[in-house]
Amino acid sequence: MHHVPFLVEQTDALIVIDPQVDFCPGGALAVVEGDTVMPGINGLADAFSTVVITQDWHPAGHHSFASSHPPKRPFDIIQMPYGEQLLWPDHCIQGSAGAAFHPHIAPTLERAALIVRKGCNRSIDSYSAFFENDRSTKTGLAGFLRDKGITRCVLVGLAYDFCVAWSALDARREGFDAAVLKQYSRAIGMPLHDGRTTTMLVEEQFAAVGVVVIG
Ligand SMILES: [Zn+2]
Numbered sequence: 001m002h003h004v005p006f007l008v009e010q011t012d013a014l015i016v017i018d019p020q021v022d023f024c025p026g027g028a029l030a031v032v033e034g035d036t037v038m039p040g041i042n043g044l045a046d047a048f049s050t051v052v053i054t055q056d057w058h059p060a061g062h063h064s065f066a067s068s069h070p071p072k073r074p075f076d077i078i079q080m081p082y083g084e085q086l087l088w089p090d091h092c093i094q095g096s097a098g099a100a101f102h103p104h105i106a107p108t109l110e111r112a113a114l115i116v117r118k119g120c121n122r123s124i125d126s127y128s129a130f131f132e133n134d135r136s137t138k139t140g141l142a143g144f145l146r147d148k149g150i151t152r153c154v155l156v157g158l159a160y161d162f163c164v165a166w167s168a169l170d171a172r173r174e175g176f177d178a179a180v181l182k183q184y185s186r187a188i189g190m191p192l193h194d195g196r197t198t199t200m201l202v203e204e205q206f207a208a209v210g211v212v213v214i215g
Contacts, residue, residue: 004043004044004047005181005214005215006179006214008047008048008154009152010049010149011149011150011151011152012048012050012150012151012152012153012154013048013050013051013052013145013148013150013152013153013154014044014045014047014048014050014051014052014154014156015052015053015054015129015153015154015155015156015157015167015171016041016045016051016052016053016054016105016108016112016156016157017054017129017155017156017157017158017163017164017167017185018054018055018056018092018157018158018159018163019037019038019041019053019101019102019105019108019157019158020055020056020092020098020099020100020101020102020158021097021098021099021100021101021102022056022091022092022098022099023056023091023092023158023159024102024158027091027098028089028090028091028092028098029088029089029091029092031158031159031186031187031188032186033186034158034159034186035102035104036186037156037157037158037183037184037185037186038102038104038105038108039104040183040184041105041108041156041157041184042104042105042107042108044156044181044184045107045108045111046111048111048154050113050145050148050150051108051111051112051113052112052113052114052115052116052129052141052144052145053101053105053108053109053112053114053115053116054115054116054117054118054129054157054163054167055092055099055101055115055116055117055118056091056092056099056118056119056126056163057092057094057099057117057118057119057120058091058092058093058094058099058119058120058122059093059094059120059122060090060093060094061122062090062093062119062122062125063080063085063122063123063124063125064085064086064087064088064119064125065087065088065089065090065091066087066088066089067089067090069087072087073087074087074088074089075087075088075190080123080124080125080133081123081134082124082133082134082135083133085125085133092119094120113148114141114144116129116139116140116141118132118139119132121137124137126139127162127163127166127167128163128166128167128169128170129141129163129167129170130142130167130170130171130173130174131170131173142174142176145176150176151176151177152176152177152178152179153167153168153171153176153177153178153179154178154179154180154181155167155168155171155178155179155180155181155185156180156181156184156185157184157185158185158186159185159186159187159188160180160182160185160186160187160188160199160202161187161188161189161190161197161198161199161201161202162188162198164180164185165180165202165205165206168180168206168211169202169205169206169209169211171211172209172210172211173209177210177212178210178211178212179211179212179213179214180206180211180212180213180214181214181215182213182214182215183215184215187199
């Protein structure tokens with residue numbers, strides 16, 4: 001049994017972000033050690049009465065893929081109608097093996113009350129579990145959590161500095177308390193022009209809006 005690093009309340013939801021094959025070593029958009037968080041998350045999930053999992057779920061030809069914008073390459077930045085978009089390798093295409101949940105997350109999947117699929121809109125990316133990247137189209141997750149009487153989101157998964165971070169920041173925007181469990185997440189840690197990394201950037205944003213980082 002894994003040690004849960006805080007008291008879990010009935011009003012807490014565990015939100016497991018994108019525990020998918022493509023985000024693990026060997027996948028199309030692998031996060032270093034991404035697979036190593038799965039056993040710990042399974043232990044955590046036992047302690048929560050509400051568990052939600054998100055699944056990145058793109059149609060082929062999604063506009064967040066570099067392959068949709070030749071001659072652009074993965075990790076280039078382009079301007080979309082909703083602002084800047086970082087371009088990714090093709091990943092998590094609906095129904096593909098890479099879009100499947102990692103086999104080691106199966107116990108958490110069994111406990112999940114809700115699977116939120118995101119990134120289904122071909123023209124808008126969606127890092128966050130709550131809003132697409134236009135920052136206005138909702139996934140419906142906030143309404144689900146409010147209907148369940150949830151007041152705090154506890155977030156884990158992949159990747160810490162993208163989909164986990166954007167979800168945590170949006171949980172605050174939607175009026176929930178938010179905590180990120182760093183030891184149950186792994187980051188991409190992309191360098192920015194100014195010498196910082198995406199991990200440093202999101203941790204500044206966490207501090208500014210009251211997202212608690214545990215571990
Ligand atoms: Zn994606």
